[in-house]
Amino acid sequence: MTLSALTLGKRPSGRTALSARWIVAHQAAGHRLLENGEVVIEADRIVHVGPRFEGEVARRIDLGEVLISPGLIDLDALSDLDTTTLGVDCGPAWAKGRVWPESYVARGPYEMYTPEELAFQKQFSFAQLLCNGITSALPIASLFYREWGETVAEFEAAAEAAGALGLRVWVGTAYRAGGMVCTAPGVLEPRFDEGRGLSGLADAIAFVEAQAGRFGGLVQGMLAPDRVETCTEALVRRTMDAARDLGVPVRLHMAQGRMERDTVQALHGTTAPQWLAGFGALNDRLIAPHAVHTTEADLALYADHGVTVAHCPLVFARTGDMLRSFAGLRRRGIRIGMGTDTAPPDMVLNMAVAVMMARAAGDGLTETAPEHVFDAATIGGAEALHRPDLGRLRPGAKADIAVFDMADALMAPRVDPIRTLILGATGRVTRAVFVDGRLSMRDGQVAGIDMAEARRRAQAQFDGLVSRYPDRTWGHPPVAAIFPPAYPAWTREGDG
Numbered sequence: 001m002t003l004s005a006l007t008l009g010k011r012p013s014g015r016t017a018l019s020a021r022w023i024v025a026h027q028a029a030g031h032r033l034l035e036n037g038e039v040v041i042e043a044d045r046i047v048h049v050g051p052r053f054e055g056e057v058a059r060r061i062d063l064g065e066v067l068i069s070p071g072l073i074d075l076d077a078l079s080d081l082d083t084t085t086l087g088v089d090c091g092p093a094w095a096k097g098r099v100w101p102e103s104y105v106a107r108g109p110y111e112m113y114t115p116e117e118l119a120f121q122k123q124f125s126f127a128q129l130l131c132n133g134i135t136s137a138l139p140i141a142s143l144f145y146r147e148w149g150e151t152v153a154e155f156e157a158a159a160e161a162a163g164a165l166g167l168r169v170w171v172g173t174a175y176r177a178g179g180m181v182c183t184a185p186g187v188l189e190p191r192f193d194e195g196r197g198l199s200g201l202a203d204a205i206a207f208v209e210a211q212a213g214r215f216g217g218l219v220q221g222m223l224a225p226d227r228v229e230t231c232t233e234a235l236v237r238r239t240m241d242a243a244r245d246l247g248v249p250v251r252l253h254m255a256q257g258r259m260e261r262d263t264v265q266a267l268h269g270t271t272a273p274q275w276l277a278g279f280g281a282l283n284d285r286l287i288a289p290h291a292v293h294t295t296e297a298d299l300a301l302y303a304d305h306g307v308t309v310a311h312c313p314l315v316f317a318r319t320g321d322m323l324r325s326f327a328g329l330r331r332r333g334i335r336i337g338m339g340t341d342t343a344p345p346d347m348v349l350n351m352a353v354a355v356m357m358a359r360a361a362g363d364g365l366t367e368t369a370p371e372h373v374f375d376a377a378t379i380g381g382a383e384a385l386h387r388p389d390l391g392r393l394r395p396g397a398k399a400d401i402a403v404f405d406m407a408d409a410l411m412a413p414r415v416d417p418i419r420t421l422i423l424g425a426t427g428r429v430t431r432a433v434f435v436d437g438r439l440s441m442r443d444g445q446v447a448g449i450d451m452a453e454a455r456r457r458a459q460a461q462f463d464g465l466v467s468r469y470p471d472r473t474w475g476h477p478p479v480a481a482i483f484p485p486a487y488p489a490w491t492r493e494g495d496g
Contacts, residue, residue: 001061003432003439009166009447011438014058015042021406022417023068024374025049026392031375033417039068041399044216044437049393065407066431067417070391071135071168071400072347073381075251075310076289076339079125079139079158080118081462084342088318090483093259094182097473097482098144101182104472105191112145112468117461119157124454126158126167129345130441131451132427133402135434136168136381136390138251138287140341143226144472145465149175149200152207163215164448166440168400170222170249170385173207175200176230180259182474190229190263197235201225205242212248218436221248228254228272229263233279240281249285249385251310255298256290273298273307282307287384289339292316292323303332308384311376312341313354326358327367337384338377346427347377348404355422370422399437405429 006012017040025034026049040048040057048055087096094101100109113121122139129137139158143149150173162169177197180188201223208221223243225231231252243250254260254272261271268275274297276282284306291302291309302309309329316322323329329336340350351373358368382391389397406417408429414420421429433441440446466483470476 001059003061003063003442005059005061006439006442008439008442008445011043011436012058015040015047015056017053017057017060018063018068018401019052019060020063020066020068020403022066023049024070024393024418026070026394026397030379031371031392039393039401041401041434041437044399046393046395046397046399048395063403063431065405067404067406067421068393069133069402069404070378070393071402071433071435072133072377073136073337073385073391074129074134074340074345074347075138075287075308075337075381075384076312076341077125077129077134077137077139078141078341078343078345080121080141080145081458081465082343083142083145083465084315085318086466086483089486092186094186094188094474095482097469099180099182099188100144100472101474103476105181109147111147112465113461115151115153118154119161120454120457121461122154122158123161123165123449124458125345126161126165126169127446127449127451127454128343130165130167130433130435130446131430131444132344132346132348133404133430133433134340134345134347135400135402135440136170136385138170138222138249140224140251141174143174143176143179148196149173149226152203155207156211159211159214159219162219165446166218166435166438168218168390168435170220171211172222172224172248173200173204174224174226175204176226177232177235178230180229180263185474188259188263190267192232194232194234197232198238201235201238201242205246208246208248212246216436221246223248223250225250225252227260228252228276229260229267236276236281237279240283240285243285249287251287251289253289255288255294256292258293261293271295271298273301277301277305284308287337289341290316290323291329292321299329299332299334302334306335308335308337308380310337310339310384311354312339312350313357314340314346314350315342317353317357322357322361325361325363325368326354326372327363330367330372335380335383336376337381338373344427348421348425348427348429351377351422370419374418374422399434401434402430403432405431
């Protein structure tokens, strides 16, 4: 029997045995590589990992030359249409529409997407996550293109999309108490409206209370204040208090860039981690992307308080920035999870870049190795979410499984499967994904969405957004000046 015998988007009835050349099985000491083994799932759980199962099964599926892995966990998963790649080679943030100019603020910021477009973006991005072997995700979107924060309506649509597509998510509306404004070329000033931030937090709490546990537990809640420089002390304090009462994680971006570092220093006289520590806001519920601009004192605070760093190496490597270093965090005992934070949401590629950039930062070959970043993308993410039933293939764990094709014709010769996957492949070798025992993705197809048509629709929405960039860019230059092409346009006169 093959995977085609299963119904896409459905949980197979009875016990299903999946055999494979390699399985990342979990034992007490951690992940172990099992060769020629079997994983048996029943309903939403794994009932067996090991040699051939001797009990009764409804079906056996031999997957052949594949690696069966725990589903990957993305702690910073893009859930809109990525625009960071537009600006990487096109000048500073203030000149490319990623910081609101004073004139745009004066006329009144507006939503650049319709509610229907926002709902579609969640569906499209969630499907892309599944196609890359990601089974658990904490969605993130940019607020640069919003009137202020995220709305309950769009995240109600996100919860529906997760349930329909079969993706495990922790969702919450992003909110903020302020933002940066460009008042002159290169001059950025923070502006605050704390009341608006606290109102956003109240909406986020109500959303979590209404949505957590839906779709058999696939949808859970989190609190997501936007960025540390857009928060006030009162907003962070109340967020952490609410997270404790609700039992949910908090994701707050900090120590991620020079603009943030300089702004927080000017506002509070210290770094962001030290500012939060000063009023007791660091704890083991906090997930803090990205830690690329930290001091030794910052990292000591992370270690002492159980903070998780969500490591998203690809988006920083594009600009030549990096975490310094992955092994350094491990030596300090800091929990590390992985995130993608860009499009495509390719966690396999991010793991490869994590290894490369760590070694460029000075880590030895054995200090940051493929297995270390694989641990972060599975066990580290599960621990950040306080979910020991995720990120591991063992009896009793959730049946969240990724299947990677190790016989791909463009991925040869093959060596150790983990090293080959991470250093020699991309997420495009993801063959299938099970979430909560349901076959959510097979051969690039996700139940309930036409990926080719969705790709066309996403491009059209993105082009519409880009056309409105002049509204929110200092001086309001034309699009061609904001994002000049890599090469000049071809002209007939240039033939000579």
